[in-house]
Amino acid sequence: MNEFALSLTFSALARGLLVTAAVTMAASLVAVTMGLVVGLCRVSPRRSVRWPAIVYIEFFRGTSLLVQLYWWFFVLPIFGVALSPWTVAIFGIGVCVSSYGAELVRAAIRAVDRGQYEASIALNFSRATMMRRIIVPQAIRAMLPAWGTLLIELLKGTSLVFFITISEFTSSAKSAADATGNYLFFFAIALLGYYIVARGLITPFVRWLESHLSRGFVRITAP
Amino acid sequence: MIEHNVRLGKMMTRSKVLDHLIRDKDNVSIAMTQPMVRFENVTKRYGALTVLDGLNLDIARNEKVSIIGPSGSGKTTVLRMLMTLEQINGGVIWVDGEPLTHMNKHGQLVPASERHLRRVRAKIGMVFQHFNLFPHLTALQNCIEAPVSVLGLSRQEAEARGAELLDMVGLGDKKNHYPIQLSGGQKQRVAIARALAMRPKVMLFDEVTSALDPELVGEVLNVIRTLGTEHDLTMLMVTHQMAFAKEFSDRVCFFHGGKIAEQGTPDQLFGDPQNERTKQFLSAVLEAR
Structure with missing residues (x-):
């Protein structure tokens, strides 16, 4: 293989990695936002709010991500809704992961000490204020580690966008391996690439959030 | 149509004013005799x-x-019902002449709406016994959150x-500390300040030193003592601190089996208990000391 072909291969790989990172970040944003919204609806005392959230979670968590992507991409156009591959990638993955996230949100809110709810009632907070100012800030901190894991899962799920015509990291590694016959090398790079995005991007971000939000939860010297 | 509405509006305003006058007049006459808190035939069941x-x-x-008594006698439940942390299964609780758990609708008492509950509450x-401070807020933030967002x-x-x-x-020197940086006694004193920031008329203390x-018990009791002598507050406390109850209270209620078995001034109840259960309880408590 000549050097020119190799350089093309590497630039394709680099582009694939960028696509994967971009889809991961955008879909994460959707997942976190929708996860919070649906999770909060899931714990609402109002049935009319709670039930749609339950249906959302059951549907998107209970069915295959790839099939969901196919629906967004191939089936919706039948009903006149044509979405670009990137839109499908970001929202398809984001929405699916948000259904798992919503359950994390619910668990974390339920796990906030009962005394916090009682003190909020004693101080006469409205339910909305109590959630916003007291419960959710504590729950967010508790759910962060689980979100870290979930976003790494999301990162790995992005390889499925290949099936809706986006060439991302895994598929570019595969074509590089196919073109050169060097499967060992390029799939080693593929493994490493995901690891680097997970450890270099997602974990530090979640850690940063954790330390940022941990005021009052760990003993620090008095100001 | 508009004219009609205006006229209706005027009528309503007038009746509201009238209503107010009547109520004010009532309040003046009732205020002296009316209890701050009244439990009227209140029943609470768990299953x-x-x-x-x-x-x-x-x-x-x-x-x-x-309020004193053995565990399981329902004493904490009394406070929790009054704070609306527990729903009641029968009877009515009145606060400052208004039904807390119910509201007046067409002359009948119906279960209170959330809005009514919040107003009377x-x-x-x-x-609380376990402080329940908000861990993500400093001492001062704990004290200003509700006044800002509720009041x-x-x-x-x-x-x-x-x-x-x-x-x-x-x-005063700990206002920027988070709860985790405070001792138990300090936490409880912040909790007292936080509750007072809402300017309540009735303060409930649920085994606050347990x-x-x-x-650290003394520093908290000192604060409560000061409150009692320097402020116009109705205070209701569940406590195991017999000495403090004796010194501080106007009245002591001994609960047993979901009822007030005996009540009276501290001197009566501690000095000359009449009920057999009270005697047993007090001697058991005194033995333990």
Whole structure:
């Protein structure tokens, strides 16, 4: 293989990695936002709010991500809704992961000490204020580690966008391996690439959030 | 149509004013005799277990009442019902002449709406056994969160008042500390300041020293003592501190089996208990000391 072909291969790989990172970040944003919204609806005392959230979670968590992507991409156009591959990638993955996230949100809110709810009632907070100012800030901190894991899962799920015509990291590694016959090398790079995005991007971000939000939860010297 | 509405509006305004006058007049005459808190035949059940059985209890304005009794006698439930943390299964609770658990609708008492609950509940503050401070907020933030977001005070106003209250409980220098940086006694004093920041008329203390190391009990009781002597507050406390109950209370109620088995002034109840159960309880408590 000549050097020119190799350089093309590497630039394709680099582009694939960028696509994967971009889809991961955008879909994460959707997942976190929708996860919070649906999770909060899931714990609402109002049935009319709670039930749609339950249906959302059951549907998107209970069915295959790839099939969901196919629906967004191939089936919706039948009903006149044509979405670009990137839109499908970001929202398809984001929405699916948000259904798992919503359950994390619910668990974390339920796990906030009962005394916090009682003190909020004693101080006469409205339910909305109590959630916003007291419960959710504590729950967010508790759910962060689980979100870290979930976003790494999301990162790995992005390889499925290949099936809706986006060439991302895994598929570019595969074509590089196919073109050169060097499967060992390029799939080693593929493994490493995901690891680097997970450890270099997602974990530090979640850690940063954790330390940022941990005021009052760990003993620090008095100001 | 518009004219009609205007006229209707005027009528309503007039009747409201009239209503107000009547109510004010009533209040003046009733205020002296009307209890601050009234439990009227209140029953509380958990499934098949009856925790409180037709409780009748009146607490006068500014009265300090201690509730003592063995565990499981329903004493904490009394406070929790008054704070609306527990729903009641029968009877009516009145606060400052208004039904707390119910509201008046067409001359009948119906279960209270959330709005009614919040309005009447504003008169009550509570301090808990396990403090229940908000861990993500500093001592001062704990004291200003509700005044700002519930009472609508400006941040400055709330901060000034919060700092004043923390000073009062002797924690002026700790206002920027998070709860985890405070001792149990300090946490409980912040909790008292936080409750007072809402300007309640009735304060409930639920075994507020039970979770404290013995050497920290005094500082909390001192704050409560000051409150009782320097402020117009109706106070209702569940306590195991017999000496404090004796010294501080106007009245002591001994609960047993979901009922008030005996009540009276501290001198009567501790000095000359009539009920067999009271005698047993007091001698058991005194033996333990």
